[in-house]
Amino acid sequence: MRKVSTKISLFILIGIIISACNAEKRVPDGKQLLASNQIIVNGKKINDEDVHNQLYQKPNGTFLGYRLRLNLYNLANLNPDSTYQAKFTNHPGKYERKAKWLSAKQVDRLGKSFWYHGIHDFLKKTGEAPVIIDSVKTQKSVSRLQYYYFNNGFFDVKVNSQHDTIRPKRGKIKYEITTNEPYILDSIKATISSVALDSLYQKTKEDALIKSGDQYKTVDFSDEKNRLSAYFRNHGAYYFQPTSIVFDIDTIGKKHKADVNVNIGNYSYQDKDSTKTEPFKLYKISSVDIYTDYAPNTSKQNITDSVSYQNFNLYSREKLKYKPHAITDAIFITKGTSFADYKTVLTSRYLTNLKIFNPPSIQYEVDKKDTLNNSLIAKIYLTPRKKYSFQASFDLTHSNIQDIGISFSPSLTIRNIFNGAETLEISTRANLGSSKDLANPNNQFFNVSEYGLNFKLNFPRIFLPFSTEKIIPKSMIPSTQISVGYATQKNIGLDKENFTGIFSYNWNPKRNNTARFDLFNIQFVRNLNSQNYFNVYGSSYNALNEIGQLYNTNPDYFNSNNNLIIESGTSGFTKDVLNGTINVPQSSYNDVKSIEERRVRLTENDFILATNFTFSKTTKTDLADNNFYLFKTKIESAGSLLSLISNLSNQKLNSNGHHEFFNLEYSEYIKTEFDFIKHWDLSKEKILAVRSFFGIAIPFGNSDYIPFSRSYFSGGSNDNRAWQPYSLGPGRTGATNDFNEANMKIALSAEFRFKILGDLKGAFFADAGNIWNVFDNVTDEKATFKNFSSLKDIALGSGFGLRYDLNFFVVRFDFGFKTYNPAEETGKKWFRDYNFGHSVLNFGINYPF
Template sequence: MKNISTKIATFIVIGIIISACDAEKRVPKGKQLLTKNEIVVNDKSTTSEDITNQLYQKPNSTFLGYHLRLNLFNLAKPNPDSAFQAKFTNNPKKYERMSKWLSAKQVDRLGQSFWYHGLHNFLKETGEPPVIVDTARTQKSIARVKYYYFNKGFFDVKAAYKLDSLSEKKAKIKYTITTGNPFLIDTVSTSIQTPVLDSLYQTKISNSFIKTGKLYNTEDFTNEKERISTHLRNNGVYNFQPNYVTFDLDTLNHNKKVNVNLIIKDYSYQDKDTTRTEPFKMYKISDVNIYTDYSATNNSAVFADSTTYNNFNLYSHSKLKYKPKAITDAVFITKGSLFADFRTVLTTRYLNNLKIFNYPTILYEVDKRDTTAQSLIAKVYLSPRKKYSLQTTLDVTHSNIQDIGIAGSISETIRNVFNGAETLELSARGNIGSSKDLANPQSKFFNVSEYGIDAKLNFPRIWFPFATEKIIPKSMIPSTLVSVGLSNQKNIGLDKQNVTGMLAYNWNPKKNNTARFDIFNVQYVRNLNPENYYNVYESSYNELNNLAKTYNYTEHVDIDGNLLIEEGTDGFTDQVLTKAITVSDTDYETVSSIDERKTRLTEDDFILSTSYSFSKTTKSDLKDNTFYQFRTKIESAGSVLSLISNAANLPKNANGNYEIFNLEYSEYIKTEFDYIKYWDFSKEKVLAVRSFFGIAIPYGNSKNIPFSRSYFAGGSNDNRAWESYRLGPGSTGATNDYNEANMKIALSAEFRFKILGSVKGAIFADAGNIWNVLDNITDKRATFDGIQDLKELALGTGFGLRYDLNFFVVRFDLGFKTFNPANEMGKRWFYDYDFAHSVFNFGINYPF
């Protein structure tokens, strides 16, 4: 019965596809469907996006060569309302029958139901109507193509088209373009009436977009106008605008060359009914007035408080609530300096970055006290945000650790805490979740919990005992972050308490560059329930238990002969390591490795680190899909404590290590490199690639890296063919419950494309793995011993869907294990490459 139902469903789907495959179904009689635009430029066929984008008519879109949206449109009834009414017009008795078990009103409303009306509207909106050949639009395309080439310097371009009928209702259009030879820039001269402008222009003439010997391009002339305007307005010429720059072009020499005369006339302005002209002036700032509590309602009110600080005038309608230096440090417009647009922009950015004001407004007016009319008063209007603001969040999450999690937080932001534009944020967070993978003897549904409190204090400057202006000038918008936090976890791993503290400096060395220097970042991790280790890390327990049965260990076991936790597991381990029980060398190494991992994951950690991070991006806005992003970080932990311990000649413990608060601190050096590159192929086709390398090397006081600072592989933002923590290390096959190591390589490529409206598709390939290197792990399968181990890079491939909600993207990915280094030779490529062994990933926004 099941097979018959499947066949019927298949035949129905095939029937729908066949019925919709008539691409000419909605083409009116006497009209033709445009199937192709063929473009020939100088006797060579081209598919250049720059040229095809000039055409007003393009064939219907395709998905994998199939006119999906056109055929969806063809499935819809053109007039579903009329079709519904026609059912009863032609058969009135049918209407009477339906009205007996449905009221007449319900029958009429049935025509507006999804099946009769909504479905067809959906198909129309999702689909795409047939593109009908329109010769008027084709003529407009010809004109637009000629204009495009004309702006590229091909003044003699010729273009024509030919309509080629393929059938009664199908046609293609062939565009033939002959560009001729392009025109070149010959001589460039200037006619600048105001002498001071001429002098300024000459100082940056080498940056001009218009140069002798260069191909003529209209875009260069537009860019030159903007360049000149920016240069002049950054050097005091307040009244200048790009439209004051004009060009006189001479192409009458018949040698395919253009003589250019750049013209800038004097400043013109309206004086009553008369237009007057005068030379441009260079303006200086005579006063900088800062209004610290401006609003539309108090605009005309009398100021109750004012002060002057470092030639800045500050005004307030109530008592001034800010230390003057905190505000003036953010203002780059200074008394006596030339007017400059870049100072206005920098001031706006800095003030906005303080996060205590709404977006600022900066205006200029001519100072009437100056009889030469060459002075400006800068007016900075600041609208304070509320001193206190409360925020709450609630999230439902899913991960490989939690089947379901409910997380919430509440935070209170206090602005201008010490009257120096500081911001204090106090927050509390909590999470409860359910996980079937963790030890849960009481079978509680919500067996995972975490709560924590945090405090963050931000200073809008470098908080340091000595002046740092020469090292990090205020134009780099520096800030200082001080934070402390406390969290408590239950039934995640071993139950942990986590105490953190940090002092960090942030600044922007250049536009789109960010830097961060953590003077110190301290973390104390205390395991509250270490005896639960073997309940949580079941794979380690199973491996140890099997060895105990192999060697007939009968002490501290249950009635089934399984090791009791902790008596049996610790007892068997101790007897093997002290050689009270004789085992093979391989089994001894296994037990030793299990014990070392248990010790590392159950011991408390104290980490005191210093780090420097730098990132750079060329991304201009959210819609930019041609950019690169680079991030690097170097971190050193424990070195300062070791220097102090050595200098103070402090004693070492039995393990030969130093301690702080009776706890061995971690010592390591760690570095990371992350590079992302995007290519935009237009029509919403984007190729994105990512490469990542990270390594953490223990030394001195440590033989391994703390779990919280190690690397893992797999997951929705990593190698999507493996779940988180389920890939590696090396070729071990993820034998532990949570697999991590201290070196990682990750490479990813993803091609994204549009399917239907906001629904996007992607195909991807993820490669990578983790390894142990230069630590106390001796398993050859897990360690990286040389370049030959790169053959253990795992490869996952797959496809996914994305739904773009504008403010974020919902993502679904399906990954397949294409190359699995954990498998034996001969079974690594495309083994278990099927849906049964695939991994489904859900994520928010793109993976990189």
């Protein structure tokens, strides 16, 4: 019976879909659905998006050639209220019968329920109404096309439209455009009434965006108007506006040529009931007045304290709470210089970046003391933010280690802590998580925990005993950050304590460029439960146990199940093999040695003293920009300073042949990374995104390998999505360890993103890459990068994803399939696990790159 009902439900569902697939279902009689638009320019069909965007009507959108949103709309009942009422009108007495066991109020409310009403509202909102051909909108499209080509220099353009019928309720529109010859700019002259502006114009006319010989384009004239206006206002012309520029274009007596005259008249202003004009003036700043605790809702400020500092005047309603230089360092408007818009913008940006004031109000007024009336007083109004502010966040998280985590992060911010516009942030975090990949002998759901405390002090300047203005001017908005942190992790097997300290400088060399220099980046990782190593890294234990069962001669190392005892049996057997007490074949000896080297590396305490420099550049202008690139590079050096001190002080080496710092072997390496992301906007909400990454860390001097915290892994929701985190590589080893990492990484990804319907979006992707060991103590040929021939070990994953845009973040599900697996045997590398049974489902927040 269950099978029969399933089949009936399936047939009903198919019937509903088929009925909805009638695209013309909602097309009224005598009307036609717009099937397509065709634009023919000078006899050739074009698909230029800019031209097609001029049309008032476009066909219903498709998904893979299917009108999904139109058919969803057709499934909806456009009048659910009438349909619900008709049930009772057509069946007298039905309303009364229902009201007896539901009540009349509940029966009426039922008509507004999701099943009767809400589902149809959802289908109408998610779907798309049929686009009906409208002759009025067609004519508007013709006018818009004429206007578009006219603005691109085709003054003699001709546009016609033709309505063709495909079938009774379906048609298409053809637009035929004859552009004729474009107009070319000929002579370009300027008539400027103000002598001061004319002098400025002569200095900048070589940079003009309209030049003789260029094809006429309206946008070039608009850009040139804005360029000139910005130039004049950045050189003292306070009252100048773009509307003061008029372009006179003369085509009389010219054959497809146009003469241009840049006409800039005098300044026109209203004086009582009359309009007056006078030549534009270039203004200088006569005074800079700063109100440090301005109250915007009070007309009387009641100034009680003031100070003059380096030609700045600072005023306060109460006792001045700031060291004068802390504020004046952020002011780019200075006494005696010309008025300039860009200085106003820089000042506003810098003051806002201090994070102790709300965005400032900067105003100018003519200095009445100047008899020539060409001086301005700059008035800067600052409204302080609260000295103390408390924030807290509660998050559900997903990471490469945790399947699910619950975190709570409260923080306290103290502003202007030393009266120099410094900010101190004290933050704590508590995290409980669950991971099925970690040792969990008690079978607890929350088997991961982390607690941390962090202090972060920010100075809005380069904190050095000498001036850096010539190297890093204040226009780059420099800052110094000192942070100290402590975190402890429990119940994840080894358990760790992590101490960090950073002293860094940050600045912006150019707009959308950032630079960071960590003078000191200190990390000390202390393992609290290293004896639990083989409980956590099960693959290492299994490999060692298998050898032990074959060659061990000491029964004390084994339990009743003939398995090595953790920790006494594993350590005893390893020691006996390596010192020759137990004789094993050379291959097994090498395996035991490799297992022990990995255990030592992952359980010993790490001390890292590094210096690094990070630079990034992007062309992204805002969140809606989908046509940009991002480049980021980093170089890091660790341990060199400590080695220099050790060598100068003739410090003795330890038993391992390494130097120590406070009885700890420190890490020494050099590391560099390159990350490049590029997005192309392909129109109609289609985006192609690519990413390439290369990173390498080379140990030397005091180290034979890279610390785990500084190594690379592959796989996961933001990497190669066909593999789980840490489950790819190194090389073609087949991820034999539990947490596979190495010191070199290559990653390449490409993703095609598209809209499905509403806020639901999809993507097809391909991820390539792997990790390798290079220049360290790993000798396994499968794991090491030898030369370019090792590139054949690059793994390839591909798949598709679904994303839902919630505006403030994107929820992402990606299905990854192993397309090329270098760990497989020859002949089985391609498409071996290309099925849903072996796919990897990745959950992520926001896009992977």
